[in-house]
Amino acid sequence: MTDTYNQLKNELRALYPGFTDIELNEMANCLIDFYTTLTEATIENNEENKEL
Numbered sequence: 001m002t003d004t005y006n007q008l009k010n011e012l013r014a015l016y017p018g019f020t021d022i023e024l025n026e027m028a029n030c031l032i033d034f035y036t037t038l039t040e041a042t043i044e045n046n047e048e049n050k051e052l
Helices: 002-015 021-051
Strands: none
Touching (some): 002 021
């Protein structure tokens, strides 16, 4: 996870060169949270559809 986090932060640093490390950390955390939530919701939806 740490390697993925650092890769994401480096990509964001390249896209947004004027942002501080604090802002980049916040963006990376928000993106990881978003995609984690999206994945969990998708899995849950697929499991519910299988039951029907």
